[in-house]
Each structure stands twice: as structure tokens, then as C-alpha cells.
Amino acid sequence: MPYTYDDQNIFAKILRGEIPNDTVLETEHSLAFNDIVPQAPVHVLVIPKGAYVCHDHFAAEARSEEIVDFMRATAEICRLKDISPGDGHSGFRVIGNAGEAAMQEVPHYHLHILGGRLLGGLLPVA
DSSP: OOOOOOTTSHHHHHHTTSSOOOEEEEOSSEEEEEOSSOSSSEEEEEEESSOOOSHHHHHHHSOHHHHHHHHHHHHHHHHHTTOOGGGTSOOEEEEOOOSTTTTOOSSSOOEEEEESSOOOOSSOOO
16 A cells, blocks of 8 residues: 655644754754754754655655765764764664554654763663
């Protein structure tokens, strides 16, 4: 079943300038902004400007230029926020949720970049 994009989601509204955001980085194909309810000292959301619902949708249908831009934007955010272990910092976590089972809240592909403190285990042991 093909993905159906809801152009009334909050990230679509942010991209159209209808809702303000605290921009960290904007590129030709990506926008990154600070989360309004941060879960760590650094908590940045990165979204593609294209209408993609989740990771597999983006990976399957985005143009190469969009994918490269998005990935390079995530690297630049880590550099700007001083969390990249390649620069001698303690590191970061990248989280992307896809669909109901993963508790994706906004149906626009996005990654969470978290850092600035010890983040603990990934998931509780079942």
C-alpha cells in the first residue's frame, strides 16, 4: 500500500512557515530545529522538506540529492551542537520512529538527535 502524506501535520505547517520553530540548520532539502519538549540537553529534530511519512518511505522514494543533503545535515548538527565523538565529544543518539507500533507522533519523516548527557539503554529488556 502506498504512503499517503497528510499535508496538515505540524511539520508540514512548520515548513510552510505557518508555525514558528527554533531553527538550528536549514539546507536546500532539510530543516533542523530544537525540540519544544527536549529529552536531553541537545534534542534536535531533523526533517526533510519533501513529503515523506517515515524512514522507509524516504529511503525508497527520495531523490539522491535529498538523501545526501539530509545525512550531511545530521552531521553538521552534531558538529554545531558539539556532540560528535569524532570531535572528541561524548556522543549522541539518533532515533527515528516509523508507524503506530513505534509511536510515531507526527506523520512526517524525522530524526531525533539527542546528546549532552548519558542516555542510558536503548530499550527496556522485555
